Amino acid sequence: MNTKGVKWELIVRKYQNLDGLREKHDKISLEPGAPVMAVGGGVGLMESLWAAVEKLVPDGRMTVWFDSPAHELIVSGDTVHGVKVRSRDTFVDVYGKVILASGGFSSNPAMRRQYLGEGWDLVVVRGTKYNMGTMLNRAIAAGARPVGHWGACHASPQDANAPLTGDINISPHMPRYAYQYGITVNIKGERFFDEGEDNFGKTYAKTGKKIGDQPEAKAFQIFDQQTLHLLPKRYDGQTPIKADTIQELAVKTGVSPVGLQKTINVFNAACQDDSSKFEPTKLDGLSTKPSDTLTFPKSNWALKIQQGPFVAYAVTCGITFTYGGIATDTTARVLNNEGRHMPGLWAVGEIAGGVFYHNYPGGAGLTKGAVFGRIAGREAAGAARASLKTS
Known part of the structure; x- marks a missing residue:
């Protein structure tokens, strides 16, 4: 699709791992409200807009100052x-x-x-x-x-190694928006929000602040082998922390081993035994069961963290705009x-x-x-x- 020089495509490639979904024969559901994006994302959009501007310069209809x-x-x-x-x-x-x-x-x-x-x-x-x-x-x-x-402000989860200010060659690969497919913990090993509250498009812009409020403004997104195929290609830009056991993962990340093990035990106990309702691209209602020991529920996509090797990505808060x-x-x-x-x-x-x-x-x-x-x-x-x- 092309409008006034700006080319558009379905948004799924940006936020979903299409190869992984095909491999698992998962269905793709598009969230209403934002089904398309500019080809090339923000960088592609600006290139298209600048090309449109440059067409107006030679005949004097526009003057550009740098x-x-x-x-x-x-x-x-x-x-x-x-x-x-x-x-x-x-x-x-x-x-x-x-x-x-x-x-x-x-x-x-x-x-x-x-x-x-x-x-x-x-x-x-x-x-x-x-x-x-x-x-x-x-x-x-x-x-x-x-x-x-x-x-x-708009503040979202970004890779902990993201540049301090925007770099057009690096920053577009730093968003970490797949938190709904695992759990997120701080350095104490504690969960601090409902990772499955809603589709990420309705929660990611407030999740960055939650991370920024944690000790050292740092957190770790933890996944097991059930959902790794769902992580978008953006996650390929950094080397994940991998471990065969939760204790080993805690040591490698610097997270409290006691705290992380307790969190995962409590979380797993609250997850449903039947995970057949799991549907990664839409609200599936697969939630944790009510529990006096579970500080935060997980309202959708609540799968037990149990199939190693386990993988963690370090994340921090990134501000987009005020x-x-x-x-x-x-x-x-x-x-x-x-x-x-x-x-x-x-x-x-x-x-x-x-x-x-x-x-x-x-x-x-x-x-x-x-x-x-x-x-x-x-x-x-x-x-x-x-x-x-x-x-």
Whole structure:
């Protein structure tokens, strides 16, 4: 499928091990809401969009500036006239209608610590290192109203060896989203959430925080031979920790042997003896039985951890984007503290707050950015044409 130069494909290849599913003759169920993805993921999407931009440059319909970060808004009262661009030895004033698509503050350790709390200055940043919140702060200083959940963010499980800031060649291979097929423990050997609460697309963006809250901000995803074939190809990027026994696995991972053995004993005792209901690509209702000793249930895909060799992957918390931002209306116009729109200013993407709270459904950020990006572009272009007619 191809739309305006962006090519699309079914999302299963990204999150499922198709070879493993075929080998076991498992069925594939697509989660409603996000059945397709851009070919090549985020990297492929950006390549397609840049190719579309470059087609507009030769005939003068678009000018692209590189190495030119926006630094400040040019304003008179509530009205925005343009942006001040920072170069190596001077500032350049650029006049026109302004659409802010500069993201939140996920790359800024000081702002993460200020708004998200203790320890967030140390987490892995999945995306660009330039997402510093500069224009977010400038817009608020100019009168834009802050909205949304400033104390929360999209934070997902990432490989413990992921780069500290996004690396386009490495970071796309670091997500570890197959936790529903095993159990996740901290260094004490304790489970700390329901790994089978729902499909990963509805839980992964809040699971990173749970890992970040653990000692050393580290955890281990543990699988046995029943589910290894389900791990996506992304897991091939790192060497797993393998062991024939749980005790040996604990020693190799540095997890408390006593704690891990107790956790697995309690978990296995709570699992159903009949695992025939197990269906890996949809909610199967195969849950743990009520137990006074089981701290967290597993609501789906609850298989006993019993078939060695056992495998563990070390994971940590990786931040993708922040939820707090500035207020906008249905046409992406930025609203001031009194609720009136600020003439000449629109905002789209992460910088526009008030959409996500506590959690995030997979694919919603790209959808939000694409829909309101188109709206903002149309509205700003219309306003620019109207200004030319009256000048």
